[in-house]
Amino acid sequence: xxxxxxxxxxxxxxxxxxxxxxxxxxxxxxxxxxxxxxxxxxxxxxxxxxxxxxxxxxxxxxxxxxxxxxxxxxxxxxxxxxxxxxxxxxxxxxxxxxxxxxxxxxxxxxxxxxxxxxxxxxxxxxxxxxxxxxxxxxxxxxxxxxxxxxxxxxxxxxxxxxxxxxxxx
Numbered sequence: 648x649x650x651x652x653x654x655x656x657x658x659x660x661x662x663x664x665x666x667x668x669x670x671x672x673x674x675x676x677x678x679x680x681x682x683x684x685x686x687x688x689x690x691x692x693x694x695x696x697x698x699x700x701x702x703x704x705x706x707x708x709x710x711x712x713x714x715x716x717x718x719x720x721x722x723x724x725x726x727x728x729x730x731x732x733x734x735x736x737x738x739x740x741x742x743x744x745x746x747x748x749x750x751x752x753x754x755x756x757x758x759x760x761x762x763x764x765x766x767x768x769x770x771x772x773x774x775x776x777x778x779x780x781x782x783x784x785x786x787x788x789x790x791x792x793x794x795x796x797x798x799x800x801x802x803x804x805x806x807x808x809x810x811x812x813x814x815x816x
Contacts, residue, residue: 705760748790
């Protein structure tokens with residue numbers, strides 16, 4: 648892939664980018680995963696990859712979305728790669744979040760999948776999506792609580808689930 652106009656933001660490379668990851672439920676599932684943003688021309692490619700001991704889960708803590716984010720300004724459309732056989736992942740817009748995660752305007756979910764553990768995506772599943780006519784700066788703006796992204800994850804070894812927040816210092 649050409650390196651022209653390409654910028655990558657690896658959120659778990661905390662020291663390099665000045666971001667931090669927190670979770671009230673992480674426990675033995677730390678590190679919890681990565682979010683990678685890659686600028687490819689006028690499109691931002693996003694890969695959300697939980698650790699090998701975590702899986703995406705839809706709960707009320709994330710308004711039944713697997714992943715929450717904001718966009719500053721006008722971007723789009725958003726297209727989602729289908730990474731799980733038999734489950735259709737979709738981008739949604741709306742008012743998402745709560746007092747723990749803050750307010751978000753966009754999410755990735757599977758509308759026809761069960762909520763909770765029954766609708767968890769298989770371990771190893773990545774959420775991959777693309778936002779056209781956008782920049783990394785427009786996708787990495789903190790919300791009202793300072794959170795840039797939120798993922799609903801379940802820790803497979805101990806069965807706990809909760810939100811994982813990606814924040815700027």
